[in-house]
Amino acid sequence: MGLLGLVYYWAFAILLMIGFYAVIAKPNLIKKLIGLSIFQAAVFLLYITMGKVDGGTAPILQDGVSLYSTPLPQVLILTAIVVGISTTALGLGIVVRIKEEYGSIEEDEIQERDRQ
Amino acid sequence: MNGAELIAIALLLPLVGAVGIAVASRIGDNTREATTLLTAGALAVTVWSLLPELMQGGRPSLLVAEVVPGIDLAFRVEPLGMLFAALASSLWIVNSIYSIGYMRGNKESHQTRFYIFFAIALAAAIGVAFADNLFTLFLFYEVLTLSTYPLVAHKGDAKTVRSARVYLGVLLTTSIGLFLPAIIWTYVAAGTGTFTPGGVLEGKIAGPAIGLLLGLFVFGVGKAAVMPVHRWLPAAMVAPTPVSALLHAVAVVKAGVFTITKIIVYIFGIDFLFAEPSSGWLIYAAAFTIIVASIVALQQQNLKRLLAYSTVAQLSYVVMAAAILKPLAEVGAAVHMVAHAFGKITLFFAAGAIYTAAKKTELHQLRGIARRMPWTMAAFTIGALSMIGVPPTGGFVSKWYILAGAFQADNYVAIAAIIVSTALNAAYFLPIIYMAWFLEEDVPPAKEHGEAPFAAVLALMITAALTLLFFFFNGPVLELEAQLVQAR
């Protein structure tokens, strides 16, 4: 397929790493959540890319068309997106509560406050 | 009532008794003491009832459950187990009488807890005695360790808890670390862990592996106190003396040497082990323990610690005798369990009586004490002579048989060990006897005192008498144990 044909897979890998890096390296909790979202978005990209069949069209029945992309990954990803949204919402809710309790959303400051 | 039912009763009786003691303690102290005595008496009767069937060659058994495919919770009575069970249950009666005197005389606290765990420990001892396979034995062996822990830690102060931690630590480390792997190895190699006359390992294991497995067993059974896993025994001396007397002269330590002997006879098989050179190290380890423990005993100033190290040495007599692997020596091993039990329990009773009456624990405090406590010291003297092996005490009988077995096997190491240790025993016991009887008190006691409480003295007298009687009336025991070596 050649390098260019695999561009979406490269995008997947790069987004994955960016997201992962943000999760690990950033002390700010919101940034971690952003990284997590990017991480999950990368996976969505992977699935959608998988579903696209070379030369296939959108998976809606039409006369005269014989090649469709497969709809199953799209369905799966819708579910996964919902899961991702719930996770992000919950994560943000926890961050709000942390801010209420600790007055900060930086990981190191929170650990400091607990140590006291 | 058939054998299986008797076995079940023997196991359940002390446990029911423990509950009974808990209930009775609400009513009153005397009711509680009566419950203990009643339970002990009933247990002894039950155990002795199994004897007739055994003497005729029968082997009553009881299968409780198949726990895991191939591994049962099962019991079977055979000569060695019968000996141990009869010893433990009979001496429990005497020990309970003694405990009443001691615990009340010292106004000990937590007496109910004491009697309850004592009953549980006896149930565990019966379980060990009657176990039909390694798994059942191991289960009750561990229960014995755990149920005696509260008894050792009875006083509850920091020093006692520390010593109790050593007790538990050594016993659990050896049992989980060495004994359990040895058991599993046996099950894997032989396909079974059931005690079988002639052993189960013949043909299943060969060469150095035999010596290694034997080592795992001998050092894994920490209760036999073969050096260097003996540390728990001196540490256990922080317990009240009734605990030291019954458990660490009789039940717990005898469980240890009983287990080793049983494994040698019924798992390895005497002939199988004799033919294997890699098992020869056991006699040396036992002899080493005998000599070194006796030397350490010589240096002790605290009476109970001296008796503890003497016990370590005496236990290794049994191990050494079992390791000689000749019929006369095996009988000697079994007989020594009895003789040592009678003698040592007398000595501990005496030590406890001295503590109760005079609050004395160190050797140098015993000068002239025989004047004030003649009965106690008479009993002590008999017990000491039994340890040394002087007729007409029981200790002489067992030493005779062990020596005979050693000669039969031409084992000069064993013979030398016995002779040297006899001399050492004399070296540390005779001075005490001399000091007590023939020297004057140099420091008058803080309080005038006479003998210990009556119950304690009564118990002393009984066990001292048993020590003497065993010299004369040891026939039945010998006959029973002869069955042991016939079924090779």
Add this chain to the structure above:
Amino acid sequence: MTSLAHHLPALQVIVPMLSAPLVMLLQPRGLARAAATAASLLAFAIAIAMTIGVLDGNTYTYRMGSWPAPYGIELGVDRFSALLLLIVTGASSFALLAGHRSVDADIDESRQPLFYAAWLLALAGLSGIPVAADAFNIFVFMEISSLASYVIIAGGSDRRALPAVFKYLIMGTIGATFYLIGIGLIYLMTGTLNLADMELRIHEVADQAPILVAAGFITVGLALKAALFPLHVWLPNSYTYAPNTVTVFLAACSTKVSLYLLLRFDFFVFQGNLVGHDIQFAYFLMPLAVLAILIASGVALFEQNVKRLLAYSSIAQVGYILLGASFVTVAGLTASTVHLFNHALAKGALFLAVSCLATQCVGLRLPGLRGLAKQMPWTSAALVVAGFSLIGIPGTAGFISKWYLITAALEHGPLGIALVVVLVASSLMAVAYIWRIVESLYFGEPGGDVSAVREAPLLMLVVTWVAVLANLYFGLAPELPVTLASSAAETLLEHLP
């Protein structure tokens, strides 16, 4: 099978799932609690019914909407699933029955219906995983249970639960996402998500490289969720700062379910298909398992907070389970699976005893526990016996797993002997850290005034003691878990070439 029996797999998930919104609407907190407990007990009953069914030899399969597999969504319950369902629903029921005081102490009255609703959702998710027979449904249930778990962990009044749950959320989501990548790659190569179908089709795939990558992603993702060393860092704080009832529930089952999945995927789906996969599995997992066992037990030795001590002990136990699995033999897998059950029993009972203690003693640090045994004899005794099960004293459930593990290890020659040494060493460490708690309870000098300390409420004690006695029962009569476990092991290894 009667028609109701036919629907049991679906009911297993539906009962808690539909009860959740109902419970949320029941404002009086007593009613909410009663409804939640009833739903949990009903789920337990369903699990027991299915266990009886599988022991008789039936395997439940259920097609949602009657669509045939592999197009439709399939549910399936075999002996391995039944074992897990017993653990999950049992843990939930016990925790709820005993949890009144703990929930009242930790959670606002007005919030309790919400708390119970979240609990039931977690139960639904955790029950759904053993029941589901296709990979994506498993993902969905996994995330349902995780999200609900985050809510109930953070539901208490201890603010330190919040950063702990945030870390759990991040790590758990990464784990789930790795899993998603893995099954995506498999879908890419085989075109199916149904587990049984996957197992057949993976054979036919020409290029095995993506399959290997998928296996790696799935294993790592599930290892994260199962708290395998070194991916365990979310566990100690989450268990420690969660409300005590929640810890009872989660400690008994959340990692177990992920381990179940790990074993299913690696053995059922992958094992027969990847050349040399079993060696990679063993070489990769065995050292990690050993490290988990030794390091976690070591940390537990020095830990002062009782809950965190037990949490590290759990991490070590995960090591035991994976050690058995890494042997790739029937004996090893049987040991592994039996330990799933027995550890749930032991840890569940321990945390129940701890929550009894917590009704009287705030803080649960070892110094604070000194001398409490006199005031709380039943609780302390329960803790001791449950501790014996953790150590593996004969006569308890924990001993049975240890026996099987050591027997399985001895089949491996010199390596096996080394592993036996590791197992024995960690048992001794367990003796040490359990004994620290026991000594503190029984022999410590009370710090302050403890005369006001009373024994825990009767219901809590009864539930705790039932759990403790279950440990003893299954230690002497382990037929049920052993039968289920050995069938599970055989099923898992059936597909080995």
